[in-house]
Amino acid sequence: MQNEFLFVGVLLLVALLLPAGGLGLAWLLRPHKPNALKKTAYECGIETIGETWVQFKVSYYIYALIFVVFDVEAVFLFPWAVAYNQLPLYALLEVSIFIAILVFALAYAWRKGALKWI
Amino acid sequence: MEPFVFFIFSILTLGGALGVVTTKNLYYAALFLIMSFSGMAGYFVLLDAGFLAAVQIVVYVGAIAVLILFAIMLSRKVMTRNEPLLNRQWGLGLATAAIFFFVMLAVPLNVKWPLSNEVSSGNELVQLGLAFLGSYVIPFEVVSILLLVALIGAIILARDTSDVEVE
Amino acid sequence: MEALIHWLADLLAKWSWWPFAPAPSATVVVWLVYAAITAFVIAPLAMIVLTWLERKILARIQDRIGPNRAGPFGVFQALADAIKMLTKEDITPSGVDRIAYNIAPAMAAVAAIAVFAVLPVAPGIIGTDLNIGVFYIVAIGAYGILAVLMAGWSSNNKYALLGAFRAVAQLVSYEVPMVLALITVTLVAGSMSTADIVAGQGSGWYFIAIPLTFFIFFVSNMAEVNRSPFDLLEAESELVAGFHVEYSAFKYALIMIGEYVHMLAAASFSAVFFLGGWRGPFIDWAVQTSPLLAVVMGHVYFLIKVGFMIFVLIWIRGTLPRFRIDHLLDFSWKFLTPLALLNLLVVAFVLKLFQPGTSAGIDIPAGPLSGLYLGGWGQTLGLLLGSILVVLVASAVVKAFAHRSKDAGLRAIAAAE
Secondary structure, three states: OOOOOHHHHHHHHHHHHHHHHHHHHHHHHOOOOOOOOOOOOOOOOOOOOOOOOOOOOHHHHHHHHHHHHHHHHHHHHHHHHHOHHHOOOHHHHHHHHHHHHHHHHHHHHHHOOOOOOO | OHHHHHHHHHHHHHHHHHHHHHOOOHHHHHHHHHHHHHHHHHHHHHOOOHHHHHHHHHHHHHHHHHHHHHHHHOOHHHHHOOOOOOOOOHHHHHHHHHHHHHHHHHHHHHOOOOOOOOOOOOOHHHHHHHHHHOOOHHHHHHHHHHHHHHHHHHHHHHOOHHHOOOO | OHHHHHHHHHHHHHOOOOOOOHHHHHHHHHHHHHHHHHHHHHHHHHHHHHHHHHHHHHHHHOOOOOOOOOOHHHOOHHHHHHHHHHHOOOOOOOOOOHHHHHHHHHHHHHHHHHHHHHOOOEOOEOOOOOOOHHHHHHHHHHHHHHHHHHHHHHOOOHHHHHHHHHHHHHHHHHHHHHHHHHHHHHHHHOOOOHHHHHHHHHHOOHHHHOHHHHHHHHHHHHHHOOOOOOOHHHOOOOHHHHHHOOOOHHHHHHHHHHHHHHHHHHHHHHHHHHOOOOOOOOHHHHHHHOHHHHHHHHHHHHHHHHHHHHHHHHHHHHHOOOOOHHHHHHHHHHHHHHHHHHHHHHHHHHHHHOOOOOEOOEOOOOOOOHHHOHHHHHHHHHHHHHHHHHHHHHHHHHHHHHHOOOOHHHHHHHHHO
8 A cells, every 4th residue: 555654754744843843933932132252152261263173083984984884784684684584594604604704804993903092 | 646755855866966066065065965865765765665765874874974974074174175166178078978968868768677567575674684695695795705805994094004003 | 553544534434524535534644643742742741751850860869859849849840941942042153054053953853753653652553563663763863873963063163073073983883782782683573673573572571581682772772862871972071062062042952852852762662672562461361352451551561661761761870970982982892792793693593493393384494492482482581591691701701801901900800800
């Protein structure tokens, strides 16, 4: 009949009304007195020095990178988990090989210091 | 109902793709890319492939888009550059793109695509799992080796070489 | 939901003044009502009840009383806060990225609410029984991560950016053990649909069968929701409230709504996946005799379990100190992820041991212990033994690591055991 995702669309649209309605109501109710001092960025009470940028730290990027690899691994494990009841025993062996290779990847990342938050 | 939803997803996908290449702000380009990915997920939903839609969102939006945003946000020089959008060869570029577009258009219109009459039986996940570990088990294992190689390569490239310890 | 839609369609067919076709419009009406209840009743109610509960329980843990001025026992405190949020001035700092600054809190709130589409609250009451229910939860979480990143970047503030990067590093690191724990639950249940997972707990709730998975899932979920002890990002004493430092008034309220609704979702899904959802005494009898009674009983059981999980979340917040960022990330990558992988393999192995013979006409050789299957309870016991085995192995490995560690203090602790 209809798509099972239709309710998801309905829920998203209705849920969008919450921020929209709330923001609209707040815009009606609140005062609006802009002031040059209020508009400065917050830095514990002192003036900001320099532009807004952050020193490049590789560790942030490496965590996201390792996450991509494990995310794709999880995507492959989900269909296996659903079909597990109907698979013979060697399916377990095959998935053990899959997971073992990825554990090796994690161990490599660990030894090479990629997981250190410096 | 369905053409309307398809139209909306098309606007999301194509609009996002158009936004990626035409905007000058690199950060907005990444956001438009996310919009395009979400539209693609919508297409999968329309084709009754819910699992693939979720995979698209989890992998592309959840992991790869985050990675792209990190890379953009952590490079200061990229953010402050503001070059003009077109250079002096835009005429030649337009001609090449137009020829390429018409060639790409001619291929799907002239191929007789075999349409299958199968209806999704609802247990496509089980069939996917059975296929992964049945007939396609070698590609399944090769994927894990591919991921291992990708991770090793990325770590070697992105490693902080200023203080390499030999363990 | 199907029964409700049929009942409403019959009712609408009798009303001659209803202009639309009864069956599709009944579906639309039921869906709209369910969506409206989820977005406009559950979400603000979650905010109000949870903030009040949290402040009162934390206060009692810390030997004080908590809010007791606004209404009896301070129940109207959250309402007062809500009115304050609506009427405060919305200060938008100069130099923010307008579009991303405004979209980010809305995306956080909508993503938190959208998870409730697959929550089975009672037998037959679920938004939509997606056959990828568990995976859908993971997918919606991705938008929550993006909202944090957008909020931090668009605020044009160094501390917001730093806070957003750390928040995303934490969220992303704890997503891996959480997804692995969910794969384990899918393995035991045989299906990704949340309704099937609740139905599969008829022979033993999963927190008895796979308690280690419950631990991994619960801890990862706590980190995903930024609850203490993982709340480094919004700690008042560090990074000055992290990525949402430049938000004021209702946008801040939206971010808070997103966070508390996400907390409610974490508690609800822990109850669904591990505490048996709407299962309880006499529920099977009620499903057969009177569906309406089953719905009411299911709701009651479910609310009791969710309340208990929320209490545990608040209790842990009041008890444990905060983790440091590198400890946090190390705990996820170096402890939880290998543990989750080992747990997955052991659970898969035990399941194959207890596999009953040909099921649904498929010729699978029965596992060696299939005689002990006992309608599922033998499998539950076997999984429990497997989990205990994994815990023993893991603690032995951790102790061995501690002995060899370069840190003298850690060696002393390990030697004293």
